[in-house]
Amino acid sequence: MVDDRTSTIKLPNLHSPPKPVIVYGTFIVLLFLPLIISTPLATEILIWTIFGLGFNLLLGYTGVLSFGHAAYFGLGAYAAGLAFRYLDASVPVGIIMGILAAMLLACIIGALAIRSKGVYFAMISLAFGQMLYFLALSPLKGITGGEDGLTRIPSLDFLSFSLGKPLPLYYFVCIITGIMLFVTWRILQSPFGKLLQAFRENEERAKACGYNTTLVKYCSLVISAFYAGLAGALNTVYLSYVPLSTLFWLTSGTMVMMTILGGKGTFLGPLLGVGVFLFLQNTISLFTPRWELFVGAIFVVIILVFPGGIMGTLTEKFAAFRMRRQGE
Amino acid sequence: MSEIPWNVIAMQLFFGIALGCIFVLLSSGMSIIYGLLDVVNFAHGTFAMLGAYAVFVVVSLSDSFFVGIVSAVVIVGIIGMVIEFLLLKPLYGKDPLLPLLLTFGLSVAIPDFMKIVFGLIGKPISFPDALSGAITLGPLTLPGYRLFIIIFTLVVMISLWLFLKKSDLGMIIRASTRDSQMVQTLGINVSRIWTVGFGMGVGLAALAGAIAAPMMSATPDMGVDMTMTAFVVTVVGGLGSLGGAIVGGLFIGLVVAFTSYVASAYSSVAMYFCMAVILLVRPRGLFGEQGRE
């Protein structure tokens, strides 16, 4: 079914990459985030935003739903953690290990499963994710620490800044987030980015034009695993610990929810979705132990009021409003 | 290898089928909802949990387990219909992921609501006296309640099948599953069929929760795992296929039962492993329709 509003009013393409000012502006706002919310929360928001940027490339811009992204995030986290703990790796090396591990896994899972469509791809990726979780829980516990997670990760330094301190850690993550925002923006502007969006809009047509749709989806999956692995590795730096729950399906589920909440296929959607989600969870739980009731209810309301995600619906509404005014 | 203990294996088979029966009820509900509405119901286990609590309340009022089961289905079915009418209807025709997100929100909020109403500690539900014994069949001791689960599920599934095959409403539901626009053109209010279908689906979930409740007490958080199991079973069977839900449920039940006998630590991995293998070999699940992927 087609949303009839889009056909009656001509809207600017919501999914087109934003102007540079938005990318830089966002980065500048992020620089001041610790003034507004607690630094650990801000750090976590940024880490999840990186994860979300990549996830959004896959879900929002390519139209592939993965329900097993925890696998890439978690593997990135474990790979980095193991490198820090056993190889005494420096921070960049650990992060690169995390990224490589996640991308390698995506290459394997993608090769097996990328041909499946829609919900079925989501479910296969869920199955792989859960298998990885249970493997880490029990058969591989000698390496992963099992239920305890990976502990005894040494204190980390980067360019003589101690990443055990909240602010250096935040700005370290913030700069990487800025880079990733920029990279995402460039990807969306590139021919490859346009191709992704063409597929989401109409895969058959793209196929008819002679593009290898499977290959493009595969690349999109691997790229999003890059983001997930990076986020996972940063999560290890941030916690100095890898909880087993990074691999659990709830991590994937939360990512899906955050992305749709913020507005999939919009540039700032992931940031907004992640921010709202974590901020609500963190704030309401200060007032009542039954915060889940409120967070769940707010969620339901947001979905009903912003069916295109917060960012998507806002942009749409505002654009429609401007159109009307111009018409008068 | 020592001799194979046949009686233990037979027991395992029996327990596996009984477990599978609960999966069948759970996932047939999920399958109906997906088939009819294209909604992946993330709150499916939550409705099962509501069913367990409904049994607890009704049993403590009426003292009859069977009244409890029936009223659980009715109560939760009505709740489901109200939720579909108020919350899901506005989302149809928009992004197909929105209902998933909305039901996720419900699966977060409803258990907390139950904690406020019923307290944090779960509620015990006793086995009905008539079913608490065990039946001895040669070398096998079969607990009565499991036998009841198997027979009960059989009855429910047969009547569900008859309902869908023979009754007018059932035929409309099947037709809407195929092509809702055509049904609409024929002058039937499909929107109402959707409401009924959602009610039926969550009613079946409530049934699963209700008959599982005596085996594990009713707790607010019991739904999460049930949702996951329902996902796996439904996908293995093929989304939107009732036959698939039955075969998938029994299959996963047996897989869990036998892996827990052979290598107990792997029983959760096995479930997902089966799912991955089946989907890789047959991407639409065992009984999924072509073109519904």
Next chain:
Amino acid sequence: MQQLRFFCKTGFLTLLVGLISVALLAALPTSALAQQKTIKYGTMHPLTGAYAVLGLDQQRATEMAVEEWNAKGGVLGHKIIWLHRDDELKGNVAIRRVKELVEEEKCDFIGGTLSGSISLAMNEFACKTKTPYMAYCMSDMVLGADQCEYGAAFMVLPYSASLAVSQYAFKNVGKKWYSITADYRWGHSLLEGWIWQSQQMGGQFLGNVYVPLGTTDFSTYFAKIMAAKPDFIVMNNLGADQTAAIKQAVELGLTKNMKIICTKTAQSTIKELGPAYNENVMGGMTFYWKLSSKYKGAKTFVDKFMKKYGSPPEQDGESAYVASNLLFMAIEKAGTVTDKKKIMSALEGLKYELTKGPEYVRACDRQRVQSYVLVKGKGAKAKGWDIADIVAEIPGDSIIMSCEDNAKKLPFINVKLPK
């Protein structure tokens, strides 16, 4: 495009203004508090998730302890400011929140958590930031390399629970046993304790099944166990897993021929099981409210808790109460609120009598040495909170290994766990 750009500009402006005003509002109360002489104690409890009942009792008991001390005029004249957070029983959430407590709220001391694995991560964090950490839960953190001079543990060690319960079981129940073990480290630690004790006391170990966490159907395991005919079944699991396992064992009539012994159980589990927790089911705890007929301290604590919150405290509540009290006692003994190292050494060897008989915190590893209680269910005869009877209290010194052994995880490291 022009509109989009305009929208984003105004959007950011409004956002910025909104956020700054929120920040200003949030900053106000903190500056008002800074006037008094205070110490800050931050605790973490799982108020959501499967163990919310236990988390809530931890939080309540901590609140009670803090209120009592503040009513007495605080610690060394410092008012205790107590902050608590929901750790959701998730490692990443716990660490984020504890970072907030220490880095943002500037808590001087931290405590809490219900999960052994989270307590290990908290313990590491405490060491890196040199913040004293009072672990309320059963944790391995004083064992082996996880030892840290800023951490102290107030529930028994996992193996201690096994030693206590198995001591009683092999003496009074029987020799042949079969176990159901939750498949993660805590479960394995309990099983190690059982196997070792079984070797010491001539028990006959018939077999074990490892069950993944979150299993709801145990019937598939019972077929094997029924065929083995043990005197008793040992349950090395907790919460919903234990509830389901016991319910289904009773359903299959197992309790008619054998006993069920839970290495660790909980008041809420017994309550949740109702009639199924019958006379043939036993469980271990560090504290059960009926100890109030034995100890004066227990009576005061239970009565007060009952009056304030309407239900008797769980063992986790008691552990939280003792841990908070001991922290404040240690601060008082050290005579300083700032010298964390001195406070930790004041805790070492601290003797006290709070909720049970005379107890002490072991000097070498800051582990509370306490007794372990075994209770028996009352089944259909349970009334209100009278849901179990105490059958034995096993003294603390008999169930803990020496510090030298603990450091090397002896003797349990030599126990071969079944596959």
